Amino acid sequence: xxxxxxxxxxxxxxxxxxxxxxxxxxxxxxxxxxxxxxxxxxxxxxxxxxxxxxxxxxxxxxxxxxxxxxxxxxxxxxxxxxxxxxxxxxxxxxxxxxxxxxxxxxxxxxxxxxxxxxxxxxxxxxxxxxxxxxxxxxxxxxxxxxxxxxxxxxxxxxxxxxxxxxxxxxxxxxxxxxxxxxxxxxxxxxxxxxxxxxxxxxxxxxxxxxxxxxxxxxxxxxxxxxxxxxxxxxxxxxxxxxxxxxxxxxxxxxxxxxxxxxxxxxxxxxxxxxxxxxxxxxxxxxxxxxxxxxxxxxxxxxxxxxxxxxxxxxxxxxxxxxxxxxxxxxxxxxxxxxxxxxxxxxxxxxxxxxxxxxxxxxxxxxxxxxxxxxxxxxxxxxxxxxxxxxxxxxxxxxxxxxxxxxxxxxxxxxxxxxxxxxxxxxx
Numbered sequence: 001x002x003x004x005x006x007x008x009x010x011x012x013x014x015x016x017x018x019x020x021x022x023x024x025x026x027x028x029x030x031x032x033x034x035x036x037x038x039x040x041x042x043x044x045x046x047x048x049x050x051x052x053x054x055x056x057x058x059x060x061x062x063x064x065x066x067x068x069x070x071x072x073x074x075x076x077x078x079x080x081x082x083x084x085x086x087x088x089x090x091x092x093x094x095x096x097x098x099x100x101x102x103x104x105x106x107x108x109x110x111x112x113x114x115x116x117x118x119x120x121x122x123x124x125x126x127x128x129x130x131x132x133x134x135x136x137x138x139x140x141x142x143x144x145x146x147x148x149x150x151x152x153x154x155x156x157x158x159x160x161x162x163x164x165x166x167x168x169x170x171x172x173x174x175x176x177x178x179x180x181x182x183x184x185x186x187x188x189x190x191x192x193x194x195x196x197x198x199x200x201x202x203x204x205x206x207x208x209x210x211x212x213x214x215x216x217x218x219x220x221x222x223x224x225x226x227x228x229x230x231x232x233x234x235x236x237x238x239x240x241x242x243x244x245x246x247x248x249x250x251x252x253x254x255x256x257x258x259x260x261x262x263x264x265x266x267x268x269x270x271x272x273x274x275x276x277x278x279x280x281x282x283x284x285x286x287x288x289x290x291x292x293x294x295x296x297x298x299x300x301x302x303x304x305x306x307x308x309x310x311x312x313x314x315x316x317x318x319x320x321x322x323x324x325x326x327x328x329x330x331x332x333x334x335x336x337x338x339x340x341x342x343x344x345x346x347x348x349x350x351x352x353x354x355x356x357x358x359x360x361x362x363x364x365x366x367x368x369x370x371x372x373x374x375x376x377x378x379x380x381x382x383x384x385x386x387x388x389x390x391x392x393x394x395x396x397x398x399x400x401x402x403x404x405x406x407x408x409x410x411x412x413x414x415x416x417x418x419x420x421x422x423x424x425x426x427x
Contacts, residue, residue, distance in 0.1 A: 005390030035079035101172035157182030196269025249292030312385035371395035
């Protein structure tokens, strides 16, 4: 599918869908708890449905109410059934990591996890190594530390080390190790995306799990034989998805109110508000949402290590800022659905951007841009960033691969059109 976008002024309010990160954690923790949980206002997307499918494969009964506004989870306390088939996580890297840790709670039998072509190129080596150090038996079927992976054996606890070039590795162990038979001592010599780990720790604390750790997140002690409390929680709006409309509001002649966001939530991508302030945008935190309006943007040096998902949209925004912007310290953006550093350089260059690829990010100059034909590379965040770029350009911009937005923001087009975006899909 292709998204056709014409130059448009974006003005109005957008309801931001529920957080993907929170929804997947909620599904996992509700499944690990014993008894009935209710997840309120979750994100209904292909990534979150991958999490539902994964835990259903492990024997958890998960159902939806008529409007899908409440998900009911009958958790098994980690007492899994052996799946009849391979667990396919689709395009969800978060589900792959967390469900892999959960699969390593089996006492006997074999579990196989795989995903789509993008998942099968995303490395799992540090997580596999750590799970095996804790007593599991996890192997990569192609012996390359990439999915598919086979799990035959249970984590017992003990000592392990994990280099968290993806925070998902550490999150997986933190969520699942409390159900191991013994205590776990975990060393973390490298950690990217710290706010996502803070989110995980908040979930654990809220649901009765005790974890001790130092202030630098270098060492964790996780007691074994713990039990989760059931979940009864409303999922907040997703700052990662909101990034596209928050940044859109900061672009010339635009004015956008994003509804459903909680600035006190643990989501790391709320740092986008700080990036926008640094670049000179007008931001007003209201009772019902966050209002961003256009101002002359200025270039800045922005450390994106905590927010790799923001890179595609921040790259677009930087094209309209005076002087030069450097987005840096985000090498893990190369390990997402695509190599987002390389892809954004390639696609924005097609539209006239003056952009230089760095080992750990991008350097972008204010650019005189034009419409054109670009490729989303099957990456939902690349597609949405290019769509916002298209609204800023004279003429028609066509983005190939629009269907990728279903991963996190199935209603993106409707939201874009609701604030004046002139866009439609063609097959």
